[in-house]
Amino acid sequence: AQSVTQLGSHVSVSEGALVLLRCNYSSSVPPYLFWYVQYPNQGLQLLLKYTTGATLVKGINGFEAEFKKSETSFHLTKPSAHMSDAAEYFCAVSGGPTGFQKLVFGTGTRLLVSP
Amino acid sequence: DARVTQTPRHKVTEMGQEVTMRCQPILGHNTVFWYRQTMMQGLELLAYFRNRAPLDDSGMPKDRFSAEMPDATLATLKIQPSEPRDSAVYFCASGFFMDRGDSYEQYFGPGTRLTVT
Numbered sequence: 641a642q643s644v645t646q647l648g649s650h651v652s653v654s655e656g657a658l659v660l661l662r663c664n665y666s667s668s669v670p671p672y673l674f675w676y677v678q679y680p681n682q683g684l685q686l687l688l689k690y691t692t693g694a695t696l697v698k699g700i701n702g703f704e705a706e707f708k709k710s711e712t713s714f715h716l717t718k719p720s721a722h723m724s725d726a727a728e729y730f731c732a733v734s735g736g737p738t739g740f741q742k743l744v745f746g747t748g749t750r751l752l753v754s755p
Numbered sequence: 756d757a758r759v760t761q762t763p764r765h766k767v768t769e770m771g772q773e774v775t776m777r778c779q780p781i782l783g784h785n786t787v788f789w790y791r792q793t794m795m796q797g798l799e800l801l802a803y804f805r806n807r808a809p810l811d812d813s814g815m816p817k818d819r820f821s822a823e824m825p826d827a828t829l830a831t832l833k834i835q836p837s838e839p840r841d842s843a844v845y846f847c848a849s850g851f852f853m854d855r856g857d858s859y860e861q862y863f864g865p866g867t868r869l870t871v872t
Binding site: 685 | 759786788797798800803805811846848850852859860861862863864865866
């Protein structure tokens with residue numbers, strides 16, 4: 641079975657600081673990996689995805705993530721945090737016997753940005 | 756700007772009542788998902804449909820929950836009878852999936868916040 645572990649339910653940064661949200665996955669087959677963002681009282685919005693090809697993927701709002709197979713990781717980064725980045729972030733994996741349409745989500749990391 | 760729409764956005768009901776949540780997927784998408792989000796369990800996949808046919812509803816309590824797609828523009832999730840433990844935010848998502856060449860993206864609606872008292 642596939643699974644995702646997000647380290648840290650809350651991450652606090654100052655505006656302008658580096659954002660690093662950690663995600664490790666478990667999958668018996670080459671995974672497809674996703675990061676979604678959820679703003680308060682809204683649905684989830686796709687930030688970026690890795691399927692095949694280049695392991696460093698760039699997404700919206702200046703975020704990027706790197707797929708590292710040897711570390712089974714897909715950490716999300718942004719060089720400089722903005723106040724508007726405060727939200728909950730979910731890492732997700734798909735693939736394997738259940739197919740690529742079935743996403744397994746992590747428990748989420750709430751990003752807090754202080755002035 | 757194509758979006759997934761969900762109605763109602765908020766629903767408060769008493770235990771034992773029937774609840775129906777509706778979702779309009781993005782036009783052209785062939786796969787529709789229902790998720791439930793709670794503080795304790797996080798995001799759980801309840802069921803999903805491909806071309807209106809149910810593919811997997813293993814995440815759904817069968818005795819009280821049912822999901823259908825009467826047509827390509829409407830998906831419904833019903834709870835009968837509702838219980839306080841069903842209180843959660845229910846999300847619908849849609850996407851276009853085929854064996855090859857699809858984007859693998861799911862587009863989420865704004866959710867229905869259900870409170871069962």
